[in-house]
Every structure is written in structure tokens, then in C-alpha cells.
Amino acid sequence: MLPDDAPAEESFRSWLLRHVGASAAEAILGLIFIATFDHDPGRLSAAFARERLRRALSGGVRYVVGGWSTLVGLLAERAASLGVQIQTRTRVPALPAGQTILATSLATARQLTGDRSLAWPSARVATFDLGLRADAGPGWFRVMDLDDRIYAARYSVADPTLAPPGHELIQVAAACSPRERKTDAERRVQRLLDQSWPGWRAAMRWQRSCVRTHCTGAIDLPGTTWRDRPAIRRGSPLAVATDQSAAPGLLAEAAITAAQLAVQQLLVPSSDAVPAPIRLTNTRPTMYGLSCRQPVRSGLATVGSPRDYPFQLHREGAHCHDVLGYGAPPPWKGFPLARWRYCAVALGAGRRVLGTPDR
Numbered sequence: 001m002l003p004d005d006a007p008a009e010e011s012f013r014s015w016l017l018r019h020v021g022a023s024a025a026e027a028i029l030g031l032i033f034i035a036t037f038d039h040d041p042g043r044l045s046a047a048f049a050r051e052r053l054r055r056a057l058s059g060g061v062r063y064v065v066g067g068w069s070t071l072v073g074l075l076a077e078r079a080a081s082l083g084v085q086i087q088t089r090t091r092v093p094a095l096p097a098g099q100t101i102l103a104t105s106l107a108t109a110r111q112l113t114g115d116r117s118l119a120w121p122s123a124r125v126a127t128f129d130l131g132l133r134a135d136a137g138p139g140w141f142r143v144m145d146l147d148d149r150i151y152a153a154r155y156s157v158a159d160p161t162l163a164p165p166g167h168e169l170i171q172v173a174a175a176c177s178p179r180e181r182k183t184d185a186e187r188r189v190q191r192l193l194d195q196s197w198p199g200w201r202a203a204m205r206w207q208r209s210c211v212r213t214h215c216t217g218a219i220d221l222p223g224t225t226w227r228d229r230p231a232i233r234r235g236s237p238l239a240v241a242t243d244q245s246a247a248p249g250l251l252a253e254a255a256i257t258a259a260q261l262a263v264q265q266l267l268v269p270s271s272d273a274v275p276a277p278i279r280l281t282n283t284r285p286t287m288y289g290l291s292c293r294q295p296v297r298s299g300l301a302t303v304g305s306p307r308d309y310p311f312q313l314h315r316e317g318a319h320c321h322d323v324l325g326y327g328a329p330p331p332w333k334g335f336p337l338a339r340w341r342y343c344a345v346a347l348g349a350g351r352r353v354l355g356t357p358d359r
């Protein structure tokens, strides 16, 4: 029914409305919140949300016995067997010296480095964990409110080790708009549970809840793709690998791919290393970093060989978006050019421009 490809420039809602009726579009938006955690998936890039929809519908879910901690435990075991020293329950207070991969959240990496370009949109979600007596359990495994963007599942049905004997674990995720209060999200969830499991209040033995931001990976807004997210390589000897970094994949996959790329990039000999995007001393801090629209036809000159530097010089503003002025005087000759994603290139009237190659 829906084409496989969708444009990154268009919003998911307007793209959907070109292919299906309004009520079908709203139902699809309600469904895709589960794979994006976003309160309004219609605002996301059509390419991003279409791919999430494809992945969400492409197969069943595998529940690992013990949940994430089983996966983390196995990874830690394997790392330790390779000689890695792991220190837990310790916060790194400052950026360590030497080769470093920061695999925290993007927000923490921003704090540790002071680099404000380490920022990208993510969803806001309220999560509720409920421990309930099993004898009064409902008949369902999961229940969704597509209009209200709530997903609840009785995970202890798939994995009984998650709750003590005679008990159930229900986990609920409710997408929140930027200003929704936790108590309001709580009320929405309680309404859904009242409708789907009338006895849940009497059966409840334990609960916890919180509102989380920047914990459910990146979301790409129209006009952006994962390639526009903060680069992993930040200049020798630092790499930042998070689930909001410039890496493909769904949710945690992006974090895993980012980590693999970070290792590969730090292993690149320094002569071939990818310099970090040049730190701009700009007067408009919110316009930090940019990329060029491709293909570029009216550049001033081609830089390097097409293989090494598949860029062209641009006049500021021509075929670019988010172009920054850079206060340094010409000539630009000798200005460092980076391979791969970043390229500090052209100037016009004493201004330098940072650009990127083809998407």
C-alpha cells in the first residue's frame, strides 16, 4: 500500500496523506509511535518514519530471558575475557587523556566535552513499571492506545523470570509532548489500564515511574537523515558513540554501529585520520555545523580528486543550508580539508564555509 521509499525532506504525515486516507494515516501514526517513542510521529522525516515502520512490521520480537541485563552481562563477560577492565558505578568527571570513545548519552558527552554541537532531537517518554499479583492478571499480553500513544505489555508472560513467583511485570511507555507533566501522563496510563484490566489497582504490589528524555535514540526531523547527526569522530584522539550519533539503525542498533565505527575510526592511522569538523567561532551559536545539499552544480572549484575529496567549493549560501560565517580572513589556501563527512572549504568575502559531501 505504501511505497518503500519516502523523502527525507517531507514530514511523515504529509507524505502519508498523499498515499492513504486521513483515518488510515492517523492509525499508522499511532502505530509508529511504538518504534519512535515520539508523541507526534507525523512531524518526523518521512524517510525516517517509513523505515521504522518497515522494520516494526518486518518480523516478531525476540525476548531475551532476563532482558537487557542479560545482553549487557554477556557483553561484559566477553570484554573481560579479552582483557578489558570494567569499572562500574563510577562517573567519569572529565574527559580522559589519550584515545577515548565516549559512549554515554549525547547530553553527557556534550557536558564532558563542552562541545555544543553534540545535540540532536530525541523523544520524551514516561515509563511505568508495575508489579502485580498474578492471580488477577488480564487476558492480554499487550495493549496499545494508538490515539493516546501508550504501549503496555505484560513482559512476565514472555519471560517469567522478570517477576517473582505469583507476580506479573507490566511495563508501560507513554509518549509525552515537550511540556506534558508526569502526573498527566500517569492519568492517561491509568485510564487505559482501567479500561483494559479493571482489577489492576487491587492487584498492584509495587510500582515505579519516570519521564525520560534522550533515552530512546535519535529522531530525524524533515530535512535531516542520520548522516546529519553529530559525527562520531571528533578529532584525534576522541570519538563519541551514542544512539544519537551519525550511524544507521533502529534504536540501540545505532549505538552499536556508532561504537563499531568509533573503534574503526580511532584505528585509522593519523595521516589518514578524519579531522573533526572545524570549531567555528560564530556569532550565531544555534547555527553550529551544516551540510551542503548535493549534487552541487555551481561550485567555484572542485577540491582534490573526486575519490579523496568529493566536494566542490561553494559560495556561502549557494546549495547549502545552515551556512555559517567564519571570522578568519582569507586566503583559505592551506585551510585543513577533511576527508569523509566533513570538509572545510570555500570562502567568499572573507568567509569560510563548512560543508559535507554527498549524502
Ligand SMILES: Cc1cc2nc3c(=O)[nH]c(=O)nc-3n(C[C@H](O)[C@H](O)[C@H](O)COP(=O)(O)OP(=O)(O)OC[C@H]3O[C@@H](n4cnc5c(N)ncnc54)[C@H](O)[C@@H]3O)c2cc1C
Residues within 6 Å of the ligand: 090, 091, 092, 093, 103, 104, 105, 108, 127, 173, 212, 215, 216, 217, 241, 242, 243, 250, 251, 252, 253, 255
Ligand atoms: C523505555 C525504553 C524502551 C526501549 N526499547 C528498546 C528496544 O526495544 N529496542 C532497542 O533497540 N532499543 C530500545 N530502547 C533504546 C535503547 O535503550 C537505547 O538506544 C540504548 O540503551 C542506547 O545505548 P547506549 O549504550 O548508547 O546508551 P545508554 O544505554 O544510555 O548507556 C550509556 C551509559 O553511560 C553511562 N554514563 C553516563 N555518564 C557517565 C559518566 N560521566 N561516566 C561514566 N559513565 C557514564 C550511563 O550510566 C549509561 O550506563 C529503549 C529505550 C527506552 C527508554
